[in-house]
Amino acid sequence: MSTAKPKSPLGDALANVPIEYRSRITKSYLELKSRHAEGKHDAAGVSAGKLCESVVRLLQHELKKPVTPFGQQLSNVPGECESFAQVPKATGSESLRIVIPRAVSYLYTLRNKRGIGHVGGDVDANAIDGVTIARVADWILCELIRIFHSMSLEDADALISSLSSRDIPDIWQVGGKKRVLRDDLDFKQKTLLLLYSSVDSAVLAEDLFAWSKYSNLPVYKQKVLRQLDTANLVEYDRDSDTVIISPLGVKMVEERIIGRSPTAVANPSLKGARRKRRVP
Numbered sequence: 001m002s003t004a005k006p007k008s009p010l011g012d013a014l015a016n017v018p019i020e021y022r023s024r025i026t027k028s029y030l031e032l033k034s035r036h037a038e039g040k041h042d043a044a045g046v047s048a049g050k051l052c053e054s055v056v057r058l059l060q061h062e063l064k065k066p067v068t069p070f071g072q073q074l075s076n077v078p079g080e081c082e083s084f085a086q087v088p089k090a091t092g093s094e095s096l097r098i099v100i101p102r103a104v105s106y107l108y109t110l111r112n113k114r115g116i117g118h119v120g121g122d123v124d125a126n127a128i129d130g131v132t133i134a135r136v137a138d139w140i141l142c143e144l145i146r147i148f149h150s151m152s153l154e155d156a157d158a159l160i161s162s163l164s165s166r167d168i169p170d171i172w173q174v175g176g177k178k179r180v181l182r183d184d185l186d187f188k189q190k191t192l193l194l195l196y197s198s199v200d201s202a203v204l205a206e207d208l209f210a211w212s213k214y215s216n217l218p219v220y221k222q223k224v225l226r227q228l229d230t231a232n233l234v235e236y237d238r239d240s241d242t243v244i245i246s247p248l249g250v251k252m253v254e255e256r257i258i259g260r261s262p263t264a265v266a267n268p269s270l271k272g273a274r275r276k277r278r279v280p
Contacts, residue, residue: 010141013159016148017058024054024070029141036134045111048133052108055140056080059101063092081105093147100143107136170258171197178211187212187224189257192233195245196253202242 010030014022032047053074060067063084068074081101091097110133138160145156170193172179178197180190190212195203205225206217214220221236225243229236233249236242245253 009159013145013149013151013156017144018061020070021054021058021061025051025058025141025144028054029137032137033134036130041130044130044133048107048111048137051137051140052077052104052111055100055104055144058144059084059096059104062096063087077108078105081108095143095147100140103136103140103143107133107140110136180212185257187214187220188228191224191228191243192245192249192253193257195234195243196250196258199245199250202237202240202244205236205241205243208243 010026011022014026017025028047028050032044032051035044035047056074056077057067057070059065060080065083065087074080081104084097084101087097089097110129138157142153142156142160145151145159146153149156151159170180170182172181178194180193182190182193185193191208194208194211205221208225209217209220212220212224214224225234225236228234228243228249231248232246233252234246235244
């Protein structure tokens with residue numbers, strides 16, 4: 001089987017995976033992450049299913065089982081995952097035989113049984129299920145990278161995290177800090193842009209305060225974070241003191257900030273918030 005030279009950091013990390021599995025695994029994983037970031041839970045669930053089915057075929061190949069051809073439906077993904085535990089120990093590592101299959105089975109079951117992207121039930125679980133699906137997918141990719149690239153799980157996780165950070169020319173990352181390279185934005189817009197640059201991760205309020213160069217932390221929390229939270233542009237968790245951008249916030253950044261000239265985006269009003277003079 002060919003292991004043609006990959007063309008991305010993720011492909012490079014999985015370079016020892018045969019190309020027919022690697023290409024499908026990386027494509028479905030990146031699709032999942034992109035759709036999750038956009039709040040498209042149903043589409044992300046479809047990508048999660050494709051990821052699981054591609055990983056199952058890779059495990060079949062690695063554990064010397066008959067490989068279900070691509071294009072032919074896998075009749076029972078959880079059942080196939082359970083069967084990997086029965087192959088001889090010498091066939092593959094415990095992770096390939098037991099741990100990864102259990103993660104794949106959980107991900108596939110969550111995607112199929114919890115109504116991702118559907119209406120119904122007493123509580124809308126789409127958002128938290130979407131976060132869980134994305135993180136389990138991260139773990140599966142990290143474990144595959146660890147096995148096939150001889151990389152530590154910590155380094156693999158750092159690679160996956162870096163893929164989740166958006167490359168935005170208006171954000172400068174230096175010495176573990178971030179800086180907004182736009183002087184035409186108010187502090188709410190700067191905060192949204194900073195959060196957008198790490199769309200899958202919650203960020204400490206204190207870090208956002210430092211990165212935005214606001215002068216007073218309590219005032220920043222009151223005038224910026226709480227107002228963004230009230231407008232549903234972010235989720236500001238007071239208990240953990242962390243902030244994560246919402247799908248509405250992502251849309252705001254993409255439509256009102258990114259790709260516009262400084263003149264076009266100067267002081268656009270936030271939905272549901274009054275335009276105010278910048279308060280340092």
